[in-house]
Amino acid sequence: MRIFKNAWFERFARKQKIPDAVLRDAIRRAEQGLIDADLGGGVIKQRVARPGQGRSGGYRTLIVYRQAQRAFFVYGFAKSQQANMGDEEEAAFKKAARHVLELTDEQLAALIQNGQFSEVDDDG
Numbered sequence: 001m002r003i004f005k006n007a008w009f010e011r012f013a014r015k016q017k018i019p020d021a022v023l024r025d026a027i028r029r030a031e032q033g034l035i036d037a038d039l040g041g042g043v044i045k046q047r048v049a050r051p052g053q054g055r056s057g058g059y060r061t062l063i064v065y066r067q068a069q070r071a072f073f074v075y076g077f078a079k080s081q082q083a084n085m086g087d088e089e090e091a092a093f094k095k096a097a098r099h100v101l102e103l104t105d106e107q108l109a110a111l112i113q114n115g116q117f118s119e120v121d122d123d124g
Helices: 007-016 020-031 087-101 105-113
Strands: 002-006 037-040 043-048 059-066 070-078 117-119
Touching: 002 007, 002 020, 007 070, 007 117, 020 043, 020 059, 020 070, 037 087, 043 087, 059 087, 070 087, 105 117
Parallel strands: 002 070
Antiparallel strands: 002 117, 037 043, 043 059, 059 070
């Protein structure tokens, strides 16, 4: 399973001090079927913990996800800062998911090269 962050999420995670290990844990839970919300169309919502705290008061992340293949963290927010997404936002993420999940390895490598995506470090 390869895990990626788009450039927006990379900045968000850095600013909120969310380590890659926490992102890997969110995907590990999804791979076990523990998905907080399946929005359909290849988009899931997973909670991630704030540093030093639990998941319930932490962040909500939107992930473009295909089980056992790829996961792309594309958006995050603190529950206390934003209500759930509207229908238009959700539809936009689903449309993007269709495109992102169909990327070839070569296309993905090019997007990583130009900084649009980065790969989450493997924990070995």
